[in-house]
Amino acid sequence: xxxxxxxxxxxxxxxxxxxxxxxxxxxxxxxxxxxxxxxxxxxxxxxxxxxxxxxxxxxxxxxxxxxxxxxxxxxxxxxxxxxxxxxxxxxxxxxxxxxxxxxxxxxxxxxxxxxxxxxxxxxxxxxxxxxxxxxxxxxxxxxxxxxxxxxxxxxxxxxxxxxxxxxxxxxxxxxxxxxxxxxxxxxxxxxxxxxxxxxxxxxxxxxxxxxxxxxxxxxxxxxxxxxxxxxxxxxxxxxxxxxxxxxxx
Amino acid sequence: xxxxxxxxxxxxxxxxxxxxxxxxxxxxxxxxxxxxxxxxxxxxxxxxxxxxxxxxxxxxxxxxxxxxxxxxxxxxxxxxxxxxxxxxxxxxxxxxxxxxxxxxxxxxxxxxxxxxxxxxxxxxxxxxxxxxxxxxxxxxxxxxxxxxxxxxxxxxxxxxxxxxxxxxxxxxxxxxxxxxxxxxxxxxxxxxxxxxxxxxxxxxxxxxxxxxxxxxxxxxxxxxxxxxxxxxxxxxxxxxxxxxxxxxxxxxxxxxxxxxxxxxxxxxxxxxxxxxxxxxxxxxxxxxxxxxxxxxxxxxxxxxxxxxxxxxxxxxxxxxxxxxxxxxxxxxxxxxxxxxxxxxxxxxxxxxxxxxxxxxxxxxxxxxxxxxxxxxxxxxxxxxxxxxxxxxxxxxxxxxxxxxxxxxxxxxxxxxxxxxxxxxxxxxxxxx
Ligand SMILES: Nc1ncnc2c1ncn2[C@@H]1O[C@H](COP(=O)(O)OP(=O)(O)OP(=O)(O)O)[C@@H](O)[C@H]1O
Ligand SMILES: [Mg+2]
Numbered sequence: 001x002x003x004x005x006x007x008x009x010x011x012x013x014x015x016x017x018x019x020x021x022x023x024x025x026x027x028x029x030x031x032x033x034x035x036x037x038x039x040x041x042x043x044x045x046x047x048x049x050x051x052x053x054x055x056x057x058x059x060x061x062x063x064x065x066x067x068x069x070x071x072x073x074x075x076x077x078x079x080x081x082x083x084x085x086x087x088x089x090x091x092x093x094x095x096x097x098x099x100x101x102x103x104x105x106x107x108x109x110x111x112x113x114x115x116x117x118x119x120x121x122x123x124x125x126x127x128x129x130x131x132x133x134x135x136x137x138x139x140x141x142x143x144x145x146x147x148x149x150x151x152x153x154x155x156x157x158x159x160x161x162x163x164x165x166x167x168x169x170x171x172x173x174x175x176x177x178x179x180x181x182x183x184x185x186x187x188x189x190x191x192x193x194x195x196x197x198x199x200x201x202x203x204x205x206x207x208x209x210x211x212x213x214x215x216x217x218x219x220x221x222x223x224x225x226x227x228x229x230x231x232x233x234x235x236x237x238x239x240x241x242x243x244x245x246x247x248x249x
Numbered sequence: 250x251x252x253x254x255x256x257x258x259x260x261x262x263x264x265x266x267x268x269x270x271x272x273x274x275x276x277x278x279x280x281x282x283x284x285x286x287x288x289x290x291x292x293x294x295x296x297x298x299x300x301x302x303x304x305x306x307x308x309x310x311x312x313x314x315x316x317x318x319x320x321x322x323x324x325x326x327x328x329x330x331x332x333x334x335x336x337x338x339x340x341x342x343x344x345x346x347x348x349x350x351x352x353x354x355x356x357x358x359x360x361x362x363x364x365x366x367x368x369x370x371x372x373x374x375x376x377x378x379x380x381x382x383x384x385x386x387x388x389x390x391x392x393x394x395x396x397x398x399x400x401x402x403x404x405x406x407x408x409x410x411x412x413x414x415x416x417x418x419x420x421x422x423x424x425x426x427x428x429x430x431x432x433x434x435x436x437x438x439x440x441x442x443x444x445x446x447x448x449x450x451x452x453x454x455x456x457x458x459x460x461x462x463x464x465x466x467x468x469x470x471x472x473x474x475x476x477x478x479x480x481x482x483x484x485x486x487x488x489x490x491x492x493x494x495x496x497x498x499x500x501x502x503x504x505x506x507x508x509x510x511x512x513x514x515x516x517x518x519x520x521x522x523x524x525x526x527x528x529x530x531x532x533x534x535x536x537x538x539x540x541x542x543x544x545x546x547x548x549x550x551x552x553x554x555x556x557x558x559x560x561x562x563x564x565x566x567x568x569x570x571x572x573x574x575x576x577x578x579x580x581x582x583x584x585x586x587x588x589x590x591x592x593x594x595x596x597x598x599x600x601x602x603x604x605x606x607x608x609x610x611x612x613x614x615x616x617x618x619x620x621x622x623x624x625x626x627x628x629x630x631x632x633x634x635x636x637x638x639x640x641x642x643x644x645x646x647x648x649x650x651x652x653x654x655x656x657x658x659x660x661x662x663x664x665x666x667x668x669x670x671x672x673x674x675x676x677x678x679x680x681x
Binding site: 089102106 | 620621622623625626627628629630631632633634636640641643644645647648679680
């Protein structure tokens with residue numbers, strides 16, 4: 001599904017990713033943990049094609065294609081989805097129009113017929129229900145005045161409607177109450193179909209109680225410094241990152 | 250020939266307005282055209298004014314067809330003018346109880362007496378030469394009279410179509426609204442080019458008088474295009490507890506300058522003043538607004554937003570003047586601008602002049618470009634850059650359109666504006 005080799009990336013003249021390798025197979029769930037500022041979100045932004053995130057070396061292959069050569073919207077259309085750590089507020093653009101525009105664009109590129117308004121509405125309502133966000137939020141501006149948790153739920157709604165192949169969730173569980181954590185877990189688990197792959201960036205082992213990862217990685221200093229199975233997450237929870245950083249150094 | 254020489258020579262106000270007209274003419278000839286050194290006109294050069302504007306004779310104006318988007322109308326009375334000439338065949342006058350509407354030319358004696366009493370009382374003292382020019386060249390006007398406590402639900406739609414097909418055309422229009430105490434009404438002023446490119450000069454001056462506790466919804470839409478020039482003004486006076494909700498829109502053309510002046514004359518008056526300006530190409534739009542808080546306990550909420558594209562230029566000057574007696578005033582002014590090209594330019598200047606101490610005032614002006622992060626976010630969801638730009642541009646003014654009370658007008662404007670930002674209509678399809 002996704003193969004990242006020796007990825008180096010720079011933001012505002014500062015090298016953040018420094019030789020990152022990661023391989024994700026179809027249907028797999030990977031968790032990425034790591035200290036603040038280690039480059040987890042940067043990785044997500046690089047994969048999603050955010051301007052200003054300059055790749056200086058390495059490669060990313062997505063389903064056999066050079067992901068880095070694709071425009072941001074092409075990546076999304078071909079099934080890469082990033083749930084932002086800090087979703088963006090867009091006052092004046094209604095959530096509903098935004099969702100319809102995205103779903104239409106993605107479906108169109110896949111050669112699927114556009115959804116008629118009624119079917120779309122039905123799906124949007126179902127997604128709201130699954131994300132436990134009142135349907136009224138569809139009428140508001142995109143993330144406009146949403147609480148932190150509501151924004152995360154809105155990201156889930158987008159993910160459910162767009163049905164991506166590769167879902168990158170950047171701390172979607174942060175800032176959520178315990179119930180909401182289960183909502184995220186349910187959202188992700190309901191989308192697991194053996195083919196769809198997930199990368200969960202999280203600081204909390206808690207989430208992994210609900211979504212069982214196949215692999216856990218530690219990202220520190222812009223590289224994956226340790227990979228393991230879910231027990232690694234438990235170790236980290238107990239011991240923090242210091243021992244790893246010492247080891248790496 | 251000089252600027253407006255023929256229209257001045259052929260001005261024909263009804264006889265009972267002729268002394269007013271004569272005053273306008275002497276003020277006009279005594280005055281001078283503003284230059285770039287005139288403070289109020291600093292960023293609006295008048296180089297586009299021509300010397301050969303002519304008034305269209307009624308017999309020259311062939312009947313027109315209404316643009317499709319307007320054929321359905323707004324569901325009320327409609328007066329239509331083409332090149333300043335009244336078109337009964339396009340108009341439909343159904344006056345609900347409590348509403349009187351006439352053209353100056355058709356005024357009854359009683360109406361004429363009211364017009365003569367009130368006309369030019371809000372504009373007259375101003376040093377603004379183009380207001381004098383309007384009076385000086387006046388031929389026809391519209392008088393709207395809402396009786397005390399009348400609750401008029403349907404809008405009065407005044408539509409000035411500009412065709413100017415044969416020669417550069419001068420159009421001088423005047424509107425007087427007298428809303429008596431406790432009345433409710435809606436008036437829509439709309440200026441629209443029929444074919445687009447022709448040269449014309451319109452002077453549209455409107456006076457709104459709101460007596461105690463009157464509520465007026467007022468809309469003024471400038472959709473003249475191409476070579477059209479409009480220099481016009483709206484003057485409103487609000488007595489005790491009166492409420493004015495005034496919405497302004499200008500699409501660009503060669504030059505548009507609109508002065509909006511609201512005078513709070515009785516305590517408890519409230520004004521909502523909202524506006525949108527959208528010049529592109531090499532168009533120029535200039536809004537000058539002035540709110541006079543002359544008495545205590547009045548409130549004003551003013552929001553103007555502009556999107557300026559290509560090499561277009563815009564001016565927004567918003568002045569709030571709080572007189573010494575106007576304690577307990579609350580006034581807020583916000584002007585935000587979005588530049589969608591590197592060559593677009595806006596000059597924005599909010600001016601607060603406060604001479605009372607117990608007041609609550611806020612003002613702010615911003616000039617920004619399309620938000621890169623918002624654009625990126627939309628693209629990460631598969632939306633193309635072009636469509637995302639259209640959505641963000643429309644989103645910038647959407648709130649003001651959504652806030653319009655008159656639903657048929659909202660429905661008329663929404664697709665019109667959404668498509669305006671899109672090179673092709675499919676890019677606007679999710680906004681319709
Ligand atoms: N636009 C930017 N300009 C300058 N520095 C940046 C920018 N974006 C990120 N950085 C820096 O890059 C480093 C990595 O940031 P990143 O957001 O990827 O960390 P993270 O691992 O996601 O951290 P957290 O766990 O706190 O979310 C940080 O030191 C951050 O300050
Ligand atoms: Mg992060």
